[in-house]
Amino acid sequence: MKDQKKYSNKTKAAFVLLIVMLIILLGNFNTLQNSKKVNENINAIYNDRLVVSQYIFQYSKQLHFIKAEAEKLDLSDNIKKNEIIHTLDIIHTIDDLYAKTVLTNKEKQYFDAFLSSCKEINKKVSDKNWSRIASASNEALKTLESLSHIQIEEGKSKLATANAMYSKNNSLGQLQIALLIILGGITFYLLIVKKVKRSIKIPEPPSMN
Secondary structure (H helix, E strand, O other): OHHHHHHHHHHHHHHHHHHHHHHHHHHHHHHHHHHHHHHHHHHHHHHHHHHHHHHHHHHHHHHHHHHHHHHOOOOOHHHHHHHHHHHHHHHHHHHHHHHOOOOOHHHHHHHHHHHHHHHHHHHHHHHOOHHHHHHHHHHHHHHHHHHHHHHHHHHHHHHHHHHHHHHHHHHHHHHHHHHHHHHHHHHHHHHHHHHHHHHOOOOOOOOOO
16 A cells, blocks of 8 residues: 555656646747747848838938929929939839838738839820829829838837737746746655655564563
């Protein structure tokens, strides 16, 4: 019976230790997955939001120039035409870079609208329709404002997700520390019990002499 009880206690202790270790391993795996997602979100904030904001700034700068050139009254049509075509070439060099970034469905719609405005400008240059070019430039600039607003909102969303995952990782880390303390306590208890059992001396039976 003593051996059976002893075996049962050891089994229970081993079972508890196994559960604690399993929870720690699962928590570790979850932490690693969350860390990977946090890293992806941070990269997305940089590559698809901060970098793209620079593209929008460059677009805006070139479009303001096109609008200003189209509205100049003291500039010849040929000079206007050449400068606007050259500026459109600069804009088109950004198009491919912008398109390679991760865009939401809403961003794709606005970007397509922006490209349509640029095509309209390009078309009206040949006709020397400066008023329409200035109007199309305004439309493109408004579209860029909408894209810029989406960039900010998406960046905030990614940052909030990354912060939430960080908080979750922090909580899991604290849980793992608590479980390790429990694991250490159980191990220490088992060692002490074993030592106490070994130090117990069975008294000798009284002598009949």
